[in-house]
Amino acid sequence: MTNQSTYGKIVSVAEKFVRTRGYNGFSYADVAAEVGVSKASLHHHFATKPDLGLELIRNFTKNVSDVLEEIDYSNQKHLTKLREYARMYEGSFHENKMCLCGMLAAEHESLSDPMRKATIAFFEGHEVWLEKVLIAGKEAGELQFNGPAIDQARLIVANLQGALLVAKAAHSLPRITAVASNLIESYRVKEIA
Amino acid sequence: MTNQSTYGKIVSVAEKFVRTRGYNGFSYADVAAEVGVSKASLHHHFATKPDLGLELIRNFTKNVSDVLEEIDYSNQKHLTKLREYARMYEGSFHENKMCLCGMLAAEHESLSDPMRKATIAFFEGHEVWLEKVLIAGKEAGELQFNGPAIDQARLIVANLQGALLVAKAAHSLPRITAVASNLIESYRVKEIA
DNA sequence: AAACGTTCACTAACTAGTAGGTAGGTAAAC
DNA sequence: GTTTACCTACCTACTAGTTAGTGAACGTTT
Numbered sequence: 001m002t003n004q005s006t007y008g009k010i011v012s013v014a015e016k017f018v019r020t021r022g023y024n025g026f027s028y029a030d031v032a033a034e035v036g037v038s039k040a041s042l043h044h045h046f047a048t049k050p051d052l053g054l055e056l057i058r059n060f061t062k063n064v065s066d067v068l069e070e071i072d073y074s075n076q077k078h079l080t081k082l083r084e085y086a087r088m089y090e091g092s093f094h095e096n097k098m099c100l101c102g103m104l105a106a107e108h109e110s111l112s113d114p115m116r117k118a119t120i121a122f123f124e125g126h127e128v129w130l131e132k133v134l135i136a137g138k139e140a141g142e143l144q145f146n147g148p149a150i151d152q153a154r155l156i157v158a159n160l161q162g163a164l165l166v167a168k169a170a171h172s173l174p175r176i177t178a179v180a181s182n183l184i185e186s187y188r189v190k191e192i193a
Numbered sequence: 194m195t196n197q198s199t200y201g202k203i204v205s206v207a208e209k210f211v212r213t214r215g216y217n218g219f220s221y222a223d224v225a226a227e228v229g230v231s232k233a234s235l236h237h238h239f240a241t242k243p244d245l246g247l248e249l250i251r252n253f254t255k256n257v258s259d260v261l262e263e264i265d266y267s268n269q270k271h272l273t274k275l276r277e278y279a280r281m282y283e284g285s286f287h288e289n290k291m292c293l294c295g296m297l298a299a300e301h302e303s304l305s306d307p308m309r310k311a312t313i314a315f316f317e318g319h320e321v322w323l324e325k326v327l328i329a330g331k332e333a334g335e336l337q338f339n340g341p342a343i344d345q346a347r348l349i350v351a352n353l354q355g356a357l358l359v360a361k362a363a364h365s366l367p368r369i370t371a372v373a374s375n376l377i378e379s380y381r382v383k384e385i386a
Numbered sequence: 387a388a389a390c391g392t393t394c395a396c397t398a399a400c401t402a403g404t405a406g407g408t409a410g411g412t413a414a415a416c
Numbered sequence: 417g418t419t420t421a422c423c424t425a426c427c428t429a430c431t432a433g434t435t436a437g438t439g440a441a442c443g444t445t446t
Contacts, residue, residue, distance in 0.1 A: 024217035024218045028407085029404075038423060103299055154356075163355065169316075
């Protein structure tokens with residue numbers, strides 16, 4: 001991080017602040033101090049706080065999309081893909097950070113309109129990705145579930161966001177791991193006893 | 194609300210602010226203006242913001258506990274009890290509010306120590322309540338699930354908190370109803386086909 | 387019953403500090 | 417010679433919290 005551009009440092013420091021303290025929980029002065037530049041320099045790169053916030057969402061969405069794409073092209077079993085999806089949240093827990101967009105969803109009443117829209121789009125992207133995995137997995141006979149795949153996709157997103165929310169606050173590892181594995185394994189095709 | 198004491202008005206106005214904007218998203222001035230008293234009057238009732246915050250958690254926890262107790266004594270089927278639990282979150286969605294403690298969990302890094310502890314205790318209370326319902330329901334042959342009941346209890350809490358988080362931000366009714374019903378119905382004992 | 391002291395609920399006017407944002411400038415790079 | 421990346425110094429509005437006080441309600445003492 002030290003050999004990043006100032007722009008990049010601002011983004012990663014601000015992202016950390018949002019994911020730990022929330023959008024209303026940090027100031028330009030906080031970011032400036034940690035990056036080691038003046039407050040005015042932040043305004044040079046991001047005219048206003050909502051401008052910075054929007055860039056954080058775009059950057060985060062891009063980074064996560066790249067991971068989803070990697071999972072897509074890994075040619076693993078579909079259940080493994082779901083497990084890897086859940087692992088992202090477990091990783092977030094171990095860094096003691098919320099999902100950026102999970103945090104912003106909670107605060108969405110205080111966000112600018114572009115930030116709100118970008119936050120919703122983040123979730124929709126995940127749901128569409130999961131829906132595809134679920135459908136492909138069912139067709140391949142690797143996954144089982146009842147009802148529309150989109151409902152299951154939403155259930156997975158809701159479950160992992162909620163598990164991260166509660167587990168992080170309670171500093172409770174089992175709250176994220178047990179929830180994640182219970183959820184994902186429920187899609188595994190059971191052998192007839 | 195108009196014929197409440199000032200104390201009561203402060204609590205209900207502040208609760209609304211936390212549940213919509215977050216703990217860091219409102220000020221004493223905001224509350225004072227909406228209640229129609231001076232800022233100093235708020236400090237008379239609650240010396241500091243963390244004092245007010247702690248009272249909000251206690252009040253909220255008490256109100257929700259009362260609902261859980263009512264459900265307990267209603268002598269309904271255990272699946273119905275789970276449905277009623279989920280209905281609380283759907284109610285919250287319709288008021289366009291987060292769960293108070295769900296919001297505070299996201300912001301828990303900015304909270305006082307007593308607030309943090311009270312927030313965690315809120316979730317533990319729910320998990321214990323759900324665990325009892327799940328165990329009793331399984332013994333009565335009304336509910337089915339694999340593994341420890343506490344894991345399922347945590348899964349339910351995580352799922353509903355997450356569903357509320359995402360659904361509220363996206364103003365999306367199906368995100369909460371579909372998730373809630375899919376989750377709860379999965380505990381129903383299935384007839385052998 | 388009148389006077390007293392205390393408590394309660396509240397106020398206007400203040401403090402010190404912080405919020406996001408701006409004005410105007412420097413110095414190096416393209 | 418304009419653009420980029422930064423700076424110091426500053427602004428206004430707002431933050432939580434304090435001070436010193438008012439007036440009504442209360443029980444107690446005389």
